[in-house]
Amino acid sequence: MARLTIEKLTKSFGDIRALDDVTIEVNDGEFMAILGPSGCGKTTLLRQIAGFDKLDAGRISIGDAEVSALERHVPPEKRRIGIVFQSYALWPHMTVAENIAYGLTVAGVRNPERLRRVQDALASVELDGFGERRPGTLSGGQRQRVALARCLVTEPALVLLDEPLANLDVHLRAAMEDEFSRFHTRTGTTMLYITHDQAEAMALADRIAVMDKGRVLQVASPSQLYREPADATVAGFIGEGMVVPVDVLAVNGDGTCCADLYGHRVRMRCALTQKTTSTARACLRASDLRMVEPSAPGVRARVARAIYQGGYFRLEAHVEAHPEASLHLTAPEPFTVAADTAIQLQVADGWVIPPSQNAAKR
């Protein structure tokens, strides 16, 4: 078990900045997810932590030991970390037991101690009796569990999981999510979980680091990420938030403010340090919007599309005064409003995105 400290990490491939000034601190025993779309740099980050690639600037420490810096690069085999690969990377020429025992053999652990630990590892992933099988004869979920057992048998200080569920069927994912969760609780190992699936990240992680274009946009708990996104990109990426321009008219001092949205007064949540401004942006959720009587106060919009999604409709509408602004919300079945009909939308909640601290840097 160990803390993982990543400070100002930078890595370029040719002209492309794969990692740009990345700083993340993972606490001892924490389950941290790195979330971002493909190409955001999360796999590069994982390879840096594992030591497969050398960095251009910054430093990485595991526990108290610095493992990557400009003048120092501890090779992967000396880092005492475990990885569960997306492809599982089980050695096809070895049995399941031999796969799991490999790291112990390398570390010089002898029988019967080695045998016992392999049996324990197999039992812990509920694969007792599978030791003599070949990886090729196992199902996807079983292979995943073997990979997990192989990774954990050497009791690494830090476990990296590289999109471990990406190759599994949907119905298996929920079961494996449970497995990872239980494992984390039982072993207390520090885990870093790379994924592009926000539902997965939300379900598993203590905290999530959102990455985009090589930069870390926000590190926060799942709930804070959803309720209080730090910038417009996070707001749009997490939970499909709508980013809209607002005037902050008055700040109440209790984390709420009074804002004007397309001429409609709304009470919104905001940072305690929020100032009144006419150039703020807010994040709205579909659940914050509700259709009301045309005479009620609200934002007037026109229905662009109604898409049936099973049990409810997803409505897309353009604000009448600002046709370039698009909003979306859900409407229960039955829903009979035709396209281009005017509707009145009441906005119940919202989050004023704090002014960017790195605005100057960009």
Add this chain to the structure above:
Amino acid sequence: MTHAAGWRERVGDTSLLWGLVGVVAILSVLPLARLLLEGIAPNGFFSSAALTRVLASPTTWIATRHSLVTAFGGTIVAVAIGAVVAALVALTDIRGRKPFVFCFVLPLMIAPQVVALAWLQLFGPSSTLLKMIGLAPAMGSPNPLYSAQGIIALLGIQYAPLVFLTLRAGLRTLPRELVEAGLAAGATPFTVVRTIVLPLMTPPLVAGIALCFVSCLGNFGIPAFLGIPGNYLVLPTLIYQRLAGLGPSVLSEVAVLSVLIGVIAVVGILLQDSMLKRRDFRLMSASDFMRPFELARWRLPVEIALWTLTIAVLVLPLCALLLTSLVSTIGVPLTVATATLANYDYVLFEHAAAKRAFVNSFGLSATAAVVILLIAVPLAYFLAWRRSPLLRALNLTAEMPYALPGVVLAIAAILVFLKPLPLLGISLYNTIWIILFCYIARFLVLGLRPVLSGYYQLDRTLEEAAQITGARLLRRLRTIIFPLVAPMATAGALLIFLTAFNELTVSALLWSSGAETLGVVVFSFQQGGDSTYAAALATLTVAVTIALMVATMFTTGKLAQGILPWRG
């Protein structure tokens, strides 16, 4: 803790890499550089005497012309046969493809000198086979194969499989959509082949032509058996005659001749490169194998034609060889009464050099195969997974001794090893070790290529998963990587073994008493007029070769697909 250990590990990696760089340099750069040096500075002094003497000699230019004529002629024959057969096998619905490919590729695996010997036994006044069917020409009439046309024909037959293999490999990557789009546009299959398939197949075709040209140019066995008797000399046989007749005193001159043939080969390779650079031939990802064109009523005639060709170029000469090996003396008609196994008895149990040659050839081939794999597996690791300009250069360097004609390497090796090794004071010249050195240098790439393709097919996370558990490079190579590339490596080893087992070009120049190879003994039997002994020994090598090839056909799955040319 980690700092010191990490440093040690990095040094371990680096020293392995530099060790491999050193090995390749000794195998490839050292001899070729020494050869070039000899060309401009014989015996260490700059002098153009040897150069001028060789370039002023008409013999040089006659041999060069002969080399070019036979190489071009052989290439044309090989392309004509190889391309048509490749198109028929890869694009149409002929039956019995597997046995056909096996038989068609077989000449490539049989030593050129054996092919030449077999064909000589097929034609000519003393042909045992022709005598049996009463078609032998009158005694005293010349064997038509002792001529430039004979050399060209046999070179063409020997290397048609090379063109076939490169072209078929290309046809296999042809996306079926491209062909189907052509058919959907209303083109007939023939038009599609002419306007879509052929233009797209330019790269493999050009590569096959270049490969074929360089192979014809460097071939020693065929012009040695067919050209020397009629004094039709090409560059490799000229070099051989000079060296065999006059010994190391003419080394500077033969070095110049070797450089000359090397230059011609390099020009051929460069020409191929420049031809392919001008156009974009890249194919989008291939989805599926193309559905073969139906030959319909032409299928049976085409099949008959293909098998007739196979019987003519493979079965007949080999039968002639076998029959000759069964008569007591050339000219004696073969009947049940005259058939004898005495020739086999002689070469297997009586003739000392022939007995030694079996041991030598087996030993050399097996040792070369094992040593090459021990070099190739770690070398390919760096080549495949640690790309850098140095490694790209190293890959090219490793290809050189194989790409250049065999005589070039042999002469270079003599130059390097004629004098005793520094520090050790041992001379490798006139020992079997110089042959082993050349086999390892020359056939390294035959082992390297399959292993490299094994690495490219391998998911690198398999190695990374081992690395993360703490396994160091040597352990990863031993426990993870070697087992995973073993099928490819075994296939490569087999290819090396068969090639070295049938080798003559290098050993003809490097053999010494006690260090004879099978090729050398067959050659000297034939030169001494003992065609029946030569035929018996050649039949035995063919039998070993075919037995090994057939054995691989039954180990399905164990040996990697696509490495052994005769396995469709």
